[in-house]
Amino acid sequence: SNHSRILCESASEQSKIEGETHNLLCCLSGISEVEFEDGRKLPIKEVVENKIPGRVKTAVSGQEAFRSITSWSDRGVRQTVKLTLENGANLRCTPDHLIFTKELGWLEAQKCLGSTVDYVGGLTGQMVVSIDKPETESVYDIGVEDSHCFFADGVLVHNCEESQDI
Secondary structure (H helix, E strand, O other): HHHHHHHOOOOHHHHHHOOOOOOOOOOEEOOOEEOOOOOOOOEEEHHHOOOOOOOEEEOOOEEEEEEEEEEEEEEHHHHHEEEEEEEEEEEEOOOOOEEEOOEEEEHHHHHHHOEEEEOOOEEEEEEEEEEOEEEEEEEEEEEEEEOOOOEEEEEEEEEOOOOOOO
C-alpha cells in the first residue's frame, strides 16, 4: 500500500515544513521494547544503559528491515502518555514523539487518537483507541542508521534527530 512507501526520513522534512522541532525531547518509556535481528526483544532502558549494539527492526521503503543502533540516549524524567491500540497492545512515549500513521504520515503521539499506526507483522494497521493522561517516568531514545525510525512495542516510531551519546 502507498502509505508505507514513505521513508522514515520524511519526518524530519515534515517537521521543518510545519515549523516545529521534534528533535530535542521526544522519547520512549524505559519499558518500551525494541526488537533485534536475532529475535531478542529488550526494554529500551536496558539497551541504552548498557549501550547494547545490534540491528533493530525498522522500516525502509515500506518494508520491514533491520538497521544498526548509532546512539543511545537517556533523556531523564518526562511526562509520557500511553497509546492503546485496537489489538490491546500499547506504547508509552512522550506526547510529542512522532508515530507513523497511515492517514497523515508522522503525527505527535498526543494527536494519534483514531489514527491507524503501522504495527509489526507485515506492517499491518492498528487503530489508536485511547490515549491515557500523562504520567511521569524515565525516558530513553536510540538513533538508528539510515532509516531514523524503529519499532517500539510493535509501533513504528521516529527517533530523535539530535540523539546525544551518553
